[in-house]
Amino acid sequence: MRSSEPFRMAEILEVVEESSLVKTFRFRDDVPAEPGQFYMVWVPGVDEMPMSISYMGEMKGITVHRIGKGTEALHAMKEGDVIGIRGPYGRPYSLEGKKVLMVAGGTAVASLAPLAEKAVENGLEVFFALGARDKGKLVFVERLKGTVDLHIATDDGSMGYHGFVTNLAKELMEKERFDMVYACGPEIMLYYFFRTTQEMGVKVQFSLERYMKCGIGLCGSCAVGPYLVCRDGPIFTEKEILKMPEFGNYMRDASGRKVGLK
Numbered sequence: 288m289r290s291s292e293p294f295r296m297a298e299i300l301e302v303v304e305e306s307s308l309v310k311t312f313r314f315r316d317d318v319p320a321e322p323g324q325f326y327m328v329w330v331p332g333v334d335e336m337p338m339s340i341s342y343m344g345e346m347k348g349i350t351v352h353r354i355g356k357g358t359e360a361l362h363a364m365k366e367g368d369v370i371g372i373r374g375p376y377g378r379p380y381s382l383e384g385k386k387v388l389m390v391a392g393g394t395a396v397a398s399l400a401p402l403a404e405k406a407v408e409n410g411l412e413v414f415f416a417l418g419a420r421d422k423g424k425l426v427f428v429e430r431l432k433g434t435v436d437l438h439i440a441t442d443d444g445s446m447g448y449h450g451f452v453t454n455l456a457k458e459l460m461e462k463e464r465f466d467m468v469y470a471c472g473p474e475i476m477l478y479y480f481f482r483t484t485q486e487m488g489v490k491v492q493f494s495l496e497r498y499m500k501c502g503i504g505l506c507g508s509c510a511v512g513p514y515l516v517c518r519d520g521p522i523f524t525e526k527e528i529l530k531m532p533e534f535g536n537y538m539r540d541a542s543g544r545k546v547g548l549k
């Protein structure tokens with residue numbers, strides 16, 4: 288299903304290889320966006336996919352993990368090629384308090400890096416826990432290094448803290464008092480991390496993913512609890528997450544079938 292909202296065609300102006308599986312694509316789009324929002328990105332003749340906006344301003348960016356046929360086709364594109372974009376869609380993160388923690392697992396840093404930059408511009412103290420399976424899969428280390436108080440975790444210990452980024456985040460939360468914890472990553476990671484934040488009584492904003500078709504609240508494919516992720520999210524607070532029986536348990540695939548997450 289494709290929404291009736293038209294795509295704007297955007298010429299790819301720059302491609303940056305972030306790691307063996309992740310590339311950033313930069314293009315001009317003067318429609319304002321906020322961190323946490325996403326585009327529906329159309330690769331002509333292949334597919335359309337939701338992608339977080341990883342760079343704000345006029346020179347926007349998306350940071351894409353190659354996982355299946357749509358993202359593979361995107362990875363094959365070069366400067367001068369053209370993609371279609373709709374959006375920005377979704378409810379963005381909201382900055383709250385004076386001292387915040389951001390926790391990103393893998394390519395999910397795409398959603399949080401522009402938030403970190405905005406938070407610093409607004410005078411907040413930002414701790415950032417960035418995790419990946421190994422050193423080669425870390426994205427945006429250089430971008431974040433000079434901006435925030437950066438803490439790195441790798442599952443195999445090849446850089447920084449040896450272990451899950453959520454364990455590192457928990458250690459930071461035991462030492463510091465944060466006004467808000469922002470997180471984005473695989474849902475199973477968010478599920479266990481949510482328990483930690485609940486036990487510690489910390490306020491959160493998590494970015495969730497669901498299978499999206501229209502991106503604008505029409506098809507219902509991204510329903511979770513009483514919400515539509517494309518329209519009411521993708522950013523949700525702890526009060527909203529507590530109303531989602533599906534969170535960490537299952538999502539629906541392209542044909543609406545339940546797919547277990549544990």
Ligand SMILES: Cc1cc2nc3c(=O)[nH]c(=O)nc-3n(C[C@H](O)[C@H](O)[C@H](O)COP(=O)(O)OP(=O)(O)OC[C@H]3O[C@@H](n4cnc5c(N)ncnc54)[C@H](O)[C@@H]3O)c2cc1C
Nearest residue numbers: 336337338339350351352355356357358397496497498499
């Ligand atoms: C709000 C949001 C923001 C996202 N931001 C990013 C990002 O910044 N970078 C990034 O690499 N990925 C992001 N994703 C995930 C990305 O949309 C999927 O990885 C991509 O659609 C996979 O397409 P594919 O054809 O390559 O893979 P496929 O082989 O078709 O699918 C691989 C997996 O990707 C998921 N997926 C496939 N199509 C969709 C779809 N239309 N909507 C949601 N999930 C889908 C499914 O869970 C599937 O199991 C985001 C998803 C959402 C919902």
Ligand code: FES
Nearest residue numbers: 500502506507517
């Ligand atoms: S993707 Fe259609 S309602 Fe959310």
